Amino acid sequence: MREKIYLAGPEVFLPETHAYFRDAKLLCNSFGFEGISPFDGEPNQALGIKKADFIFQNNCNLIDSCGLVIANCNPFRGALIDDGTAFEIGYAFANKKRIYGFLKNRIPLLESVKKTIETREHTSGFRIDGQGYLVNENFGNSINLMMEMAILNSGGKLIEGSLSDVLSILP
Numbered sequence: 001m002r003e004k005i006y007l008a009g010p011e012v013f014l015p016e017t018h019a020y021f022r023d024a025k026l027l028c029n030s031f032g033f034e035g036i037s038p039f040d041g042e043p044n045q046a047l048g049i050k051k052a053d054f055i056f057q058n059n060c061n062l063i064d065s066c067g068l069v070i071a072n073c074n075p076f077r078g079a080l081i082d083d084g085t086a087f088e089i090g091y092a093f094a095n096k097k098r099i100y101g102f103l104k105n106r107i108p109l110l111e112s113v114k115k116t117i118e119t120r121e122h123t124s125g126f127r128i129d130g131q132g133y134l135v136n137e138n139f140g141n142s143i144n145l146m147m148e149m150a151i152l153n154s155g156g157k158l159i160e161g162s163l164s165d166v167l168s169i170l171p
Helices: 017-030 048-064 083-095 108-117 145-153 162-167
Strands: 002-009 033-037 068-072 098-103 120-121 127-128 157-158
Touching: 002 017, 002 083, 017 033, 017 162, 048 083, 068 083, 068 162, 083 098, 083 145, 098 145, 098 162, 145 157, 157 162
Parallel strands: 002 033, 002 068, 068 098, 098 157
Antiparallel strands: 120 127
16 A cells, blocks of 8 residues: 655645646656645535635545655745645644655745845844844754754655655655
């Protein structure tokens, strides 16, 4: 039986999302795995908040059914990882799943934030953003430390590359 991989990431918002996940599943298959997308599961015609709850429950159940999670950790709509992907990483970690993540450019988060949002000098010696928050997460991590540590402490890795690069290093 092939190991199942839940494919987490902001690709659910792509205009051609179903084509993306079709191709991603074919790629997983070529490496001997079964790719599972957030769109798998039972269809549901609910609307509004009931639809949102269905999606939430469905995605949690899909993660539960998989042995591992591969997450697209590239910045989404800003300097940081997609919120839904961050939740899926946390949920997977709490449920003892092995997690792998990938980034196009694995640079320190502090540099990524400074490239993405406007900051200015602050008397603390750190930069401060337009909302008044210090930009001081300078531990060498490439994504929010909670996400990166969840990935590493699950037994997985965060790599510079793509989905295929992650698949090529899986045991």
